[in-house]
Amino acid sequence: MTKINRRRLFGLGAAGVAAVGTGAYATHALLEGPPPAAAASTSDPVPFYGEHQAGIVTPAQDRLHFVSFDVTTKKRAELVDMLQEWTVAAARMTQGKDAGTFGAVGGAIEAPPDDTGEALGLPPSGLTITIGFGPSLFDGRFGLGAKRPAALADLPKFPAEDLLADISGGDICVQACAHDPQIAVHAIRNLARIGFGKVSVRWSQLGFGRTSSTSRAQSTARNLMGFKDGTNNLKLEDAALLRQQLWAAPGDGPAWMDGGSYMVTRKIRMNIETWDRTSLSEQQQIFGRDKGEGAPLGGKHEFDEPDFAAKGADGTPTIAVDAHVRLAHPSSHGGARLLRRGYNYVDGSDGLGRLDAGLFFIAYQRDPRKQFVPIQMELGRTDSLNEYIKHVSSGLFACPPGLRDAGDYWGRTLFA
Incomplete structure (x- = not known):
């Protein structure tokens, strides 16, 4: 069994001591599963400890910095030690503290600081940091092969994709979401700094303008094609559906994933210029929704249930058979639903005047x-939308359950 390096506990300072003191409450929370906590405002902190990792059903923040790491160390103990350090740093940063005990300016002047400093003076901004483990981490280097969940099976080759290997996959992912982009970047930068010599960045992605709402208290956001996205997906208020569709349950697979969830990432490039020259009528037929209100065609309001049997005066379906909303609807997949946390991205241009x-x-x-x-x-x-999009990146990660208290760390049950 792998034990936590107790030196890491001191990095939490008073916050860590308080968390240890509430261990009984944390254990109760694990058993009872209270509703996920959220920040009271966009400047406030989101609780780090709980039954599930923050950053999944947490109301989606406006900014994202996502990174996928390759593990470079060959030593299991070094990897575990790094995960312990990461956990302490993440717990501190999500509460608005520096990544390390001495911070950006409090240590010895001759030594590198414990924090990179760009978040000095800034509030927590609802920062959440969520970790996941990719299929490649279970390849035998660290004796984890027997603990790979069956649900972490490699994704198949999908039609209409052109994946780039250098921006796909990875051993470990970290998703940092916040309402301030500097806070999200600060979190990833410091974890990469702490992991130097043990992990290397495989790829990363900045995101803005959330395209999904994970709570019914949030309005539905729009993607760069101008349409409301993810209307019918899971929300944090759907308690019964979350148990059924989101959280791994005992018996699903290895016990270390009980209460966790599986993350899929896809970078989907849009042919923006071609889309912008397409008529409004065709755009709406492709999505199967009204662009302004977001209502399914034939309906009046965004959350109206789509009527897939309805036909127009010419006898053709009101919502086309290849419309995105029809093909993605749970009724087409035995009731299967997803919880989405997508983000828009713009990575400059491709050198030919086209937006990437x-x-x-x-x-x-x-x-x-x-x-x-x-x-x-x-x-x-x-999907008729395929004419205007291309999947260029893919990732699959097993995200373990939340941490009990300051004596816990990311990956503890996996490496036990």
Whole structure:
């Protein structure tokens, strides 16, 4: 069994001591599963400890910095030690503290600071930091092969994708979401600094303008094509559906994933210039929704249930058979749903005057084999939207459950 390096506990300072003192409450929370806590305002902190990791059902923040790491150390003990250090730093940063005990300016002048400093004076801004482990981490280097969940099966080759290997996959991912982009970047930068010599950045992605709402208290956001996105997906208020569709349950797989979830990422480049020259009528037929209100065609309001049997005066379906909303709807996939946390991205231009822009799609679910895979297979085959998009990056990660208290750390149950 791997034990936590107790030296790491001191990095939490008073916050860590307080968390240890509430261990009984944390254990109760694990058993009872209270509703996820959220920041009271966009400047306030989000609790770090709990039954599930923050950053999944947490009301989606406006900014994202996502990174995928390759593990470079060959020593299991070094990897565990780094995960302990990461956990302490993450717990501190999400509460608005520096990444390390002495911060950006409090240590010895001759030594590198414990924090990079760009978040000095800034509030926590609702920062959440969520970790996941990729299939490649279970390749035998660290004796984890027998603990690889069946649900972490490699994604199949989908139609209409052209993946780039250098921006796909990875051993460990970290998702940092915040309402201030500097806070999200600060979090990733410091974890990469702490992990130097043990991990290296494989790829990363900045995102802005959330394209999904994870709470019914949030308005539905728009993607760069101008349409409301993810209307019918899971929300944090859907308690029964979350148990059924989002959280891994005992018996699903190895016990270390009980209460966790599986994350799929897809970088979807949009042919922005071609889309912008397409008529409004065709755009709406492609999505199957009204662009202004977001209502399904034939309906009046965004959350009206789509009527897939309705036909126009000419006898053709009001919502086309290859419309995105029809193909992605739960009724087309045995009720399968996803919890989405997507973000818009613009990565400059491609040198030919075309924007390198689109959607960085993030979806959480209980089992990708039964949820994301069948949905995306159908979309890849017949979605009329495929003329305007291309999937260029893909990732799959097992996100373990939340941490009990300051004596816990990311990956403890996996490496036990």
